[in-house]
Amino acid sequence: MPLFYSNISSSLVPVSCYSSASLSNRPIRYAVLGAGFAGLSVAWHLLNCSSKKLDVCIDIYDQVGIGGGASGVAGGLLHPYSPKVKLLWRGAECWKESLDLLNVAEGALFKLVNGGNQDSPPNSEPSIVNRRGILRPALSSKNIDLMSSNAENCLTGCRIESIHEDAAQGLVPDISVPLNLAFYMPEALSINSQCYLEALYLACENLAEDMSKVGVARKELSLHKKSVENLLELSGEYDAIIICLGARAAFLPELSGRLPLRMCRGLVTRLQLTNDLRKDYPKYSPSILSDAWLSVQGARSMHMGSTWEWKSTNYSRDVSVEEATKAMEVLLPKASAVYPPIKEWTITGAMAGLRAMPPLTADGSLPILGCIDNLIHGGNNGGCKYWLFTGLGARGLLFHGWLGKLMAQAVLSCDEGLIPSELTSWKYEMQQQ
Numbered sequence: 001m002p003l004f005y006s007n008i009s010s011s012l013v014p015v016s017c018y019s020s021a022s023l024s025n026r027p028i029r030y031a032v033l034g035a036g037f038a039g040l041s042v043a044w045h046l047l048n049c050s051s052k053k054l055d056v057c058i059d060i061y062d063q064v065g066i067g068g069g070a071s072g073v074a075g076g077l078l079h080p081y082s083p084k085v086k087l088l089w090r091g092a093e094c095w096k097e098s099l100d101l102l103n104v105a106e107g108a109l110f111k112l113v114n115g116g117n118q119d120s121p122p123n124s125e126p127s128i129v130n131r132r133g134i135l136r137p138a139l140s141s142k143n144i145d146l147m148s149s150n151a152e153n154c155l156t157g158c159r160i161e162s163i164h165e166d167a168a169q170g171l172v173p174d175i176s177v178p179l180n181l182a183f184y185m186p187e188a189l190s191i192n193s194q195c196y197l198e199a200l201y202l203a204c205e206n207l208a209e210d211m212s213k214v215g216v217a218r219k220e221l222s223l224h225k226k227s228v229e230n231l232l233e234l235s236g237e238y239d240a241i242i243i244c245l246g247a248r249a250a251f252l253p254e255l256s257g258r259l260p261l262r263m264c265r266g267l268v269t270r271l272q273l274t275n276d277l278r279k280d281y282p283k284y285s286p287s288i289l290s291d292a293w294l295s296v297q298g299a300r301s302m303h304m305g306s307t308w309e310w311k312s313t314n315y316s317r318d319v320s321v322e323e324a325t326k327a328m329e330v331l332l333p334k335a336s337a338v339y340p341p342i343k344e345w346t347i348t349g350a351m352a353g354l355r356a357m358p359p360l361t362a363d364g365s366l367p368i369l370g371c372i373d374n375l376i377h378g379g380n381n382g383g384c385k386y387w388l389f390t391g392l393g394a395r396g397l398l399f400h401g402w403l404g405k406l407m408a409q410a411v412l413s414c415d416e417g418l419i420p421s422e423l424t425s426w427k428y429e430m431q432q433q
């Protein structure tokens with residue numbers, strides 16, 4: 001069986017373990033279920049890491065379309081730290097790979113807007129990423145020493161500066177800093193999640209087209225707006241099926257009751273400055289993290305979130321007036337405690353999504369990944385057909401880039417060992433229960 005090595009990605013990954021496809025000259029076919037952060041990251045990396053010499057066909061299935069689940073409603077805050085500003089597990093790799101994917105998506109959007117020119121037009125504000133940093137005022141004296149020492153161990157690419165109230169007010173006029181200490185992350189980002197996902201899909205299409213032009217093999221990518229009710233309905237058609245359904249992976253009949261996930265519905269409100277007398281939110285003022293967060297999306301637009309409704313199974317993004325009213329009663333006092341002018345903003349909408357919260361481990365709450373043939377077949381098929389990538393919790397933007405790359409490399413080479421054991425150990429823990 002030939003092994004092809006990718007010369008496109010930086011690491012050499014053995015590609016194509018699907019001998020029947022390579023011998024019969026038919027393309028290797030992958031189904032990616034879900035077009036959220038996880039699914040689109042996997043699709044991009046499957047294309048980018050596959051050999052130029054290999055025909056690859058990727059079908060993405062999503063019931064709603066791009067960003068149809070939690071990813072499309074996410075507040076868009078991206079940084080590699082815990083609420084106590086501690087660097088998260090493998091934060092450096094996750095941060096770097098998420099930035100790389102954001103660049104890829106921005107490049108595709110600029111190319112679209114500029115008719116082929118990938119460079120950013122001068123002075124134009126990109127609509128995917130707001131590069132304004134994030135400010136977190138300290139709210140409790142209990143963890144202040146711990147937070148200050150955590151902040152000292154920050155990444156050089158995403159710094160944390162401990163600042164006092166006057167400096168914080170220089171960044172965000174009118175901000176309230178009750179304990180005279182705030183943590184400022186100048187490189188942290190606020191993303192327009194839906195716009196990012198659409199641009200990332202566009203980037204995948206462009207990559208498939210470009211690779212087909214320069215290589216000797218064809219790369220095909222299709223998006224099917226279709227609900228997948230069970231895994232067996234696709235089993236005959238694909239060499240591998242990668243399940244990136246977020247919380248709804250646990251709703252598949254084959255996986256129901258078998259994943260260590262807890263569900264948590266969250267609601268985000270959209271706010272606008274509609275009063276013409278009120279000045280714009282300053283151009284370089286950061287987003288704000290507190291018990292509620294304010295994710296700045298533009299001079300007169302922000303998202304405020306989010307609620308935490310544990311054990312909910314409601315994945316609908318639609319929000320009733322009653323649910324929105326209840327959420328505002330929770331969020332507004334929290335947000336106005338640190339940013340009182342928020343009361344002058346007008347609510348223009350609300351959306352919700354279901355988070356797939358993974359178990360807490362010694363390394364924190366980590367997504368769950370791996371080949372799940374054993375779960376599906378009881379270990380009898382001997383292949384690497386079904387793969388799972390879910391449990392991104394409340395940190396999908398941070399985790400999706402690097403873990404999507406590892407997942408794609410593992411699928412391409414049929415080698416689960418490429419995925420860190422911290423992310424696959426859930427399977428063995430489930431077996432022992």
Ligand SMILES: Cc1cc2nc3c(=O)[nH]c(=O)nc-3n(C[C@H](O)[C@H](O)[C@H](O)COP(=O)(O)OP(=O)(O)OC[C@H]3O[C@@H](n4cnc5c(N)ncnc54)[C@H](O)[C@@H]3O)c2cc1C
Binds near residue numbers: 070306
């Ligand atoms: C209110 C809220 C705010 C958040 N804010 C942030 C934030 O600021 N920063 C951050 O990093 N993370 C945030 N998150 C978390 C983040 O949204 C998730 O971690 C992430 O979206 C999970 O991505 P995913 O691709 O695994 O799942 P999803 O985005 O849920 O994607 C799953 C996809 O599968 C599709 N699907 C589901 N079932 C089927 C089926 N049977 N057939 C076909 N398709 C199906 C869905 O339509 C959906 O598009 C937030 C989450 C919520 C709910």
